[in-house]
Amino acid sequence: MTAFSLEPGHVTWCEELRTLADGRLRPLAERGEPGRVNRPLLAELGALGLLARLFTSGALDLCLMRESLAHSCTEAETALALQGLGAHPVHAHGTEPQRAHWLPRVADGSAVAAFALTEPDAGSDAAALSLRAARDAGARAGAEGPEAGAAPAPLTAAPDGxxxxxxxxxxxxxxxxxxxxxxxxxARTTPGAGARGVTAFLVPADRPGLTGTPLDMLSPHPIGALAFDAVPVTAADVLGVPDRGFRVAMDTLNLFRPSVGAFAVGMAQAALDAALAHTGARDAFGGKLRDLQAVSHQVAEMALRTEAARLMVYAAATAYDTGAPDVPKRAAMAKLLATETAQYVVDRAVQLHGARALRRGHLLEHLYREVRAPRVYEGASEVQRGIIAKELYRTQQPTEEAGA
Structure with a gap:
């Protein structure tokens, strides 16, 4: 398989996913309450085997799932993606007891996962986390943290458990x-250590001192704030290695950033399809809208950008699956191009439809609300440009300046 074409089996599978999303998932999504977890929808995703595929498929399969579901039911796509984002660190970095307890429940849709990285003052600058993990009384020695560059000291529960x-x-x-x-x-386990002083923890929602508040957001999926008031965690809750949790976060984001792009491509394709249907049927100025060059050229531009974004997403996913060394750059490029493209395509589709697209319940009104957030979460577009530039300069061969 190349990065620029799909096997026939992949094409057939994508068509099947669109049919499932339209016939079985969208009705459940429409019965859900905006801003709340839709557990019946998750259960159906589990029954269809799609959640289990989060732990057995590669990056390209993840992108194909997200793109196909997004085209027909963005709520189903987002429900699936959030399960993967929250549970991937457990799958990739968890202990066997952690995996055995949580992953089967994520796969069948009975347990809801969440990825808790962002803070009120640490969004794009994820290494500036301030959620503090303070040593409890009786914990093993070494509270001052490791020397810069040294391996982290082993951290265990207190002798009394x-x-x-x-x-x-x-x-x-x-x-x-x-x-x-x-x-x-x-959480920050070593103060002043930047990205090297962060540890990833698996924290069940029923831990004492953990509370949350829902936030009323433009996007219809649930988003909230969490407050940690001396929430207890032990060595058994660590994901990966203490003080190396930033690697867990970046490993997860490198996988999911191209698939955010796939989500965006699915929305862009849905908007493009709607624009084609509308401009091909709408009577205007003695003909169809498509007969106006100003309209047909806009549709052509929408199609061009959507296909370019799709190819870059597939290329980034293939790079991840083959272990290419430039995954961070490719993942950032894919997310950046696809999310910016989707914003453009949905906006153009709204413009071509006119006022009808702004009416509550219209597909494009829904997509217009959905398409804005991906340019912000999992690294804003400006952050992606920074990653791309950093990777370009990091791999540049040293050369003498001209005339030196």
């Missing part, structure tokens, strides 16, 4: 909060 740390602080803009059953939480 109580927690090794207490989490204190806030998280904000967390998808699926406060209704998730468990959270992948990133």
């Amino acid at each position: 109580t927690s090794a740390w207490r989490l204190t602080g806030e998280k904000c803009w967390i998808s699926n909060a406060p209704e998730a059953d468990f959270y992948t939480v990133f």
Whole structure:
């Protein structure tokens, strides 16, 4: 398989996913309450085997799932994606007991996962996290943290079985909060160490001291804030290695950023399809709208950008699956191009439809609300440009300046 074409089996599978989304998932989504976790929808995603595929498929399959579902039912796409985002750190970095307890329940839709990275003062600058993991009394020695560049000291629960740390602080803009059953939480275990002093924890929602508040957002999926008031965690809750949790976060984002682009491509294709149907049928100025060059050229531009974004998403996913060394750059490029493209295509489709597209319940009114957030979450467009530039300069071969 190349990065620029799909096997026939993939094409057939995508068509089947669109049919499932339209016939079985959209009715459940329409019965859900905006801003709340739709557990019947999750259960159906589990029954169809789609949630289980989050842990057995590669990046390209994830992109194909997200693109296909987004074309027909954005709510189903987002429900699936959030399960994957919250649970991937457990799948990739969790212990066997953590995986055995949570992953089967995520796969059947009975447990809701959430990825808790962002804070009120640490969004794009994720290494500036301030949620504090303070050592509890009786925890193993070494509270001052490791020397710069040294391996982190082993951290265990106190001898009496109580927690090794207490989490204190806030998280904000967390998808699926406060209704998730468990959270992948990133906390500061070594003050002043930047990205090297962050640890990832698996925190069940019923831990004492953990509370949450829903936020009323433009997007219809659930988003909330979390408050940690000395929430106890132990060594058994650590995902990966203490003080190396930033790697857990970046590994997860490198996988999911291209698939955010796939979500955007699915929305762009839905908007393009709507524009083609409308301009081909709408009578205007003695003919059809499509007969106006100003209209047909806009539609051509929408199609061009959508296909370019799709190819870049597939290329980034293929790079991830083959272990290419430039995954961070490709993932950032894919997310950036696809989300900016989707914003453009949906906006153009609204313009071509006129006022009818702004009416509540219209497909494009729904997409117009949905398409804005992906340019912000999992790294804003400006952050993606920074990542791309950093990777370009990092791999540049040293050369003498001209005339030196």
